[in-house]
Amino acid sequence: MSEPHIRKVRPDELEEVWWVHVASSNDLLVRRGRPAMRPADAPVASDARAGLASDPDGYFCAVEEGQIRGMVSALVRARVWYLSMFFVLPGDQGRGLGRALLERALAYGEARGTEIRCTWATLDPRAQARYVMAGMAPRWPIYRLEGDGAAVTRLKARAGLDPRERELPCDPGAAEKLTAEVFGHGRADDLAHWRGDGGAAVAIERGGELAAFAYRRGERIGPAAGRDETALLQAVAAAAVAGAGVGGSVTMRVPGACISLLEALVSCGFRIGDPTLFMASRLFGRPELYLPSGPILY
Numbered sequence: 275m276s277e278p279h280i281r282k283v284r285p286d287e288l289e290e291v292w293w294v295h296v297a298s299s300n301d302l303l304v305r306r307g308r309p310a311m312r313p314a315d316a317p318v319a320s321d322a323r324a325g326l327a328s329d330p331d332g333y334f335c336a337v338e339e340g341q342i343r344g345m346v347s348a349l350v351r352a353r354v355w356y357l358s359m360f361f362v363l364p365g366d367q368g369r370g371l372g373r374a375l376l377e378r379a380l381a382y383g384e385a386r387g388t389e390i391r392c393t394w395a396t397l398d399p400r401a402q403a404r405y406v407m408a409g410m411a412p413r414w415p416i417y418r419l420e421g422d423g424a425a426v427t428r429l430k431a432r433a434g435l436d437p438r439e440r441e442l443p444c445d446p447g448a449a450e451k452l453t454a455e456v457f458g459h460g461r462a463d464d465l466a467h468w469r470g471d472g473g474a475a476v477a478i479e480r481g482g483e484l485a486a487f488a489y490r491r492g493e494r495i496g497p498a499a500g501r502d503e504t505a506l507l508q509a510v511a512a513a514a515v516a517g518a519g520v521g522g523s524v525t526m527r528v529p530g531a532c533i534s535l536l537e538a539l540v541s542c543g544f545r546i547g548d549p550t551l552f553m554a555s556r557l558f559g560r561p562e563l564y565l566p567s568g569p570i571l572y
């Protein structure tokens with residue numbers, strides 16, 4: 275067998291690389307006794323396209339005998355290096371491809387002068403081992419939560435939503451500023467991507483100031499950010515009310531750091547799915563005030 279060759283992903287290879295991701299994550303689910311999430315021919319997620327567009331120098335694949343067998347994608351957002359995707363084909367795991375891929379992704383972060391490493395990890399021991407060895411410690415679980423119409427109605431009552439606070443248009447500049455406050459940097463390009471990807475935003479205002487916002491794409495909620503936990507809950511509830519009107523149920527990924535949001539959602543009847551894990555070399559920002567968009571862009 276020839277030695278693996280690690281090289282950058284070209285834009286025309288995005289489908290092939292995405293297929294490695296889908297095959298590997300479906301295999302992991304089946305190994306854990308769960309049904310596969312995505313069909314094998316699932317189209318490339320728009321967030322993965324955005325990742326290649328923003329960080330073409332952090333996207334690598336492992337090629338062996340002419341076939342792409344593994345992939346990694348790292349994003350740099352100011353001083354934060356975020357590992358976005360890391361997958362090796364099921365038959366090729368456990369023999370060093372991941373190590374070689376991650377080395378290149380880490381070197382990309384070093385070259386860009388980042389100070390913090392973090393990722394959203396599966397519970398796969400090989401992934402966990404690689405992340406711990408790269409200096410990232412497990413911090414808290416991230417739960418997938420799903421709420422049906424009844425749960426959303428209870429959440430709306432719990433958040434004490436004023437009817438005037440529903441679907442207030444959210445000023446992009448104010449959302450960038452608030453994101454910078456809770457996350458440490460503005461992420462203007464990511465917010466623009468989510469808006470362009472069919473994202474609808476709701477804003478909670480207090481005294482003419484943005485207190486919280488939440489983005490929603492179809493039935494998925496996130497990112498959302500708030501000046502405090504009450505405002506964050508109100509924005510998430512407002513987005514859930516709008517989302518449930520469209521599809522009946524809504525989903526979001528809630529980090530364990532968002533303690534009051536998590537408690538409110540579960541108490542209102544949102545159902546907890548499989549947990550994943552937030553891992554970071556150190557903590558930054560105000561993690562209790564930020565609901566991520568999803569695993570690919572955080």
Ligand SMILES: CC(C)(COP(=O)(O)OP(=O)(O)OC[C@H]1O[C@@H](n2cnc3c(N)ncnc32)[C@H](O)[C@@H]1OP(=O)(O)O)[C@@H](O)C(=O)NCCC(=O)NCCS
Binds near residue numbers: 362366403
């Ligand atoms: C995670 C993944 C990309 C790693 O790639 P890989 O090629 O399998 O990884 P490697 O062979 O380079 O490294 C695996 C490491 O885990 C270690 N390991 C395996 N099981 C372990 C365990 N139970 N405890 C501790 N270490 C363990 C191995 O010893 C190896 O470390 P070493 O190189 O220092 O010996 C791959 O396994 C994968 O695709 N997994 C399924 C999808 C997934 O969970 N992806 C992560 C998304 S966040």
